Amino acid sequence: MKVAIVGAGIVGATTALVLAERGLEVTLIDAEAEAGLGTSYANGSSITPIHAEPWNPPGTIRKLPGALFNPRSPVRISLRALPGLFHWGRRFIRESDSARYQANARHSIRLALYAKRCLVELRKRYDFSYDQWADGSMELYRSRDALDGIIEFRRQLDLPGIEFQTLDRDEIVAREPTLEPVAVDFHGGLWMQAHESGDARRFSAEAARVVQGLGADVRFGTPVDAIELSAGSIPTLRIGTDRLQVDRIVLCTGTATNRLLEPLGLKVPIYPIRGYSLTVPLPPKASAPQVPLLDAERRFVVARLGPERLRIAGFADFCGPRRGLPKARLNLLRDSAEALLPGLAKDLRCEAVEPWCGLRPMTPDGPPLIGPTPIDGLWLNTGHGAMGWTQAAGSAALLADLLTGQTPAIEPDGLDARRAFR
Numbered sequence: 470m471k472v473a474i475v476g477a478g479i480v481g482a483t484t485a486l487v488l489a490e491r492g493l494e495v496t497l498i499d500a501e502a503e504a505g506l507g508t509s510y511a512n513g514s515s516i517t518p519i520h521a522e523p524w525n526p527p528g529t530i531r532k533l534p535g536a537l538f539n540p541r542s543p544v545r546i547s548l549r550a551l552p553g554l555f556h557w558g559r560r561f562i563r564e565s566d567s568a569r570y571q572a573n574a575r576h577s578i579r580l581a582l583y584a585k586r587c588l589v590e591l592r593k594r595y596d597f598s599y600d601q602w603a604d605g606s607m608e609l610y611r612s613r614d615a616l617d618g619i620i621e622f623r624r625q626l627d628l629p630g631i632e633f634q635t636l637d638r639d640e641i642v643a644r645e646p647t648l649e650p651v652a653v654d655f656h657g658g659l660w661m662q663a664h665e666s667g668d669a670r671r672f673s674a675e676a677a678r679v680v681q682g683l684g685a686d687v688r689f690g691t692p693v694d695a696i697e698l699s700a701g702s703i704p705t706l707r708i709g710t711d712r713l714q715v716d717r718i719v720l721c722t723g724t725a726t727n728r729l730l731e732p733l734g735l736k737v738p739i740y741p742i743r744g745y746s747l748t749v750p751l752p753p754k755a756s757a758p759q760v761p762l763l764d765a766e767r768r769f770v771v772a773r774l775g776p777e778r779l780r781i782a783g784f785a786d787f788c789g790p791r792r793g794l795p796k797a798r799l800n801l802l803r804d805s806a807e808a809l810l811p812g813l814a815k816d817l818r819c820e821a822v823e824p825w826c827g828l829r830p831m832t833p834d835g836p837p838l839i840g841p842t843p844i845d846g847l848w849l850n851t852g853h854g855a856m857g858w859t860q861a862a863g864s865a866a867l868l869a870d871l872l873t874g875q876t877p878a879i880e881p882d883g884l885d886a887r888r889a890f891r
């Protein structure tokens with residue numbers, strides 16, 4: 470079977486790898502010059518399956534005033550974006566009902582836990598080099614309510630694989646000594662041994678390299694202009710003046726998915742939620758944390774990318790599809806990181822720090838869209854929101870099972886792309 474995968478971000482590159490491994494004739498296509506230059510470029514680099522719950526817990530609506538009017542909130546909604554956000558936002562709020570939220574969280578987390586197992590298996594088969602840092606991660610909570618709430622929520626989910634350890638302040642410092650000066654700010658933390666981190670862009674490039682080694686046709690610098698329908702046959706990809714005819718097309722195009730779907734009369738509810746990162750070069754004796762950290766209330770993560778770089782990433786701006794590097798948001802991210810890691814103040818302000826902005830392809834219920842569309846031969850693996858790196862290997866395996874007619878290793882319920890078209 471010939472399959473074309475459009476998009477070589479972390480999701481598309483991993484999907485191409487799994488399909489090529491299964492003996493399919495794969496063509497991997499991306500508009501950019503290399504793999505992983507979209508949202509996968511400089512994300513938070515954290516693989517955090519236990520933290521893969523959607524972003525709209527019950528009570529989300531009460532947070533709207535802060536997001537609209539407080540410029541120092543880690544979540545911002547631009548007034549100008551409100552008209553474009555209306556339909557998606559209504560569904561986002563509707564899905565924050567407690568029963569729906571819990572169901573969506575279960576789908577998203579069980580995919581993420583499966584993805585972690587798939588990633589471990591992939592690593593056994595290939596020698597990937599992507600600044601992997603694999604030995605757990607720590608979540609930090611300032612208030613007792615927030616900590617108790619997340620513990621209770623995760624216990625209620627009762628999913629095999631949700632394992633964590635509660636930490637008091639001394640245990641936080643014992644795990645990560647650089648937090649000693651600020652530990653007093655925290656009520657406690659959680660330790661998740663199953664979590665890890667690594668550079669998603671490098672992994673995407675490594676996966677594309679392996680795909681090519683498996684004999685696939687990998688085409689960079691190749692924008693797909695359109696998908697053309699012809700009665701009774703599988704759609705064709707239009708690339709400039711060329712046409713590519715295959716048996717199946719899989720769109721792994723993140724926030725650009727609707728650009729290809731809308732001319733076909735289809736639309737998926739994916740909103741581009743903006744976030745930011747700072748990649749900090751570390752001098753040899755920098756006082757940088759060894760352990761990947763999540764500051765839960767201030768909504769940012771800190772993770773090492775090997776010994777020489779630190780990635781700080783986070784925030785959620787609902788401001789439409791524009792990318793940009795607003796000084797106020799980047800300064801707030803840097804200030805938040807400095808407040809957590811005062812020993813790094815000088816390194817955070819050095820000129821070589823690389824700022825970045827990316828758009829998370831977010832569905833209103835949270836889980837991604839994996840599987841066939843109503844158009845014969847056209848499939849999706851997209852909409853991974855804030856968890857694309859965490860869920861990529863499992864999404865790829867689930868899509869490959871469905872596409873090749875095998876019984877999926879996990880229940881596709883709640884992850885199925887067809888829910889977007891009902």
Ligand SMILES: Cc1cc2nc3c(=O)[nH]c(=O)nc-3n(C[C@H](O)[C@H](O)[C@H](O)COP(=O)(O)OP(=O)(O)OC[C@H]3O[C@@H](n4cnc5c(N)ncnc54)[C@H](O)[C@@H]3O)c2cc1C
Nearest residue numbers: 476478480500507508509513515693723744827857858859
């Ligand atoms: C600030 C920030 C922090 C994050 N932190 C984390 C984290 O710590 N852990 C985590 O798991 N996730 C994180 N995420 C989310 C994660 O980065 C995304 O879910 C993931 O990158 C989505 O991958 P993707 O492959 O679907 O999309 P992309 O990486 O955007 O890839 C889509 C690709 O499709 C290509 N494309 C699109 N249209 C066409 C076309 N017509 N023709 C050819 N090519 C096309 C693009 O060029 C692009 O390369 C974060 C995101 C942000 C913004």
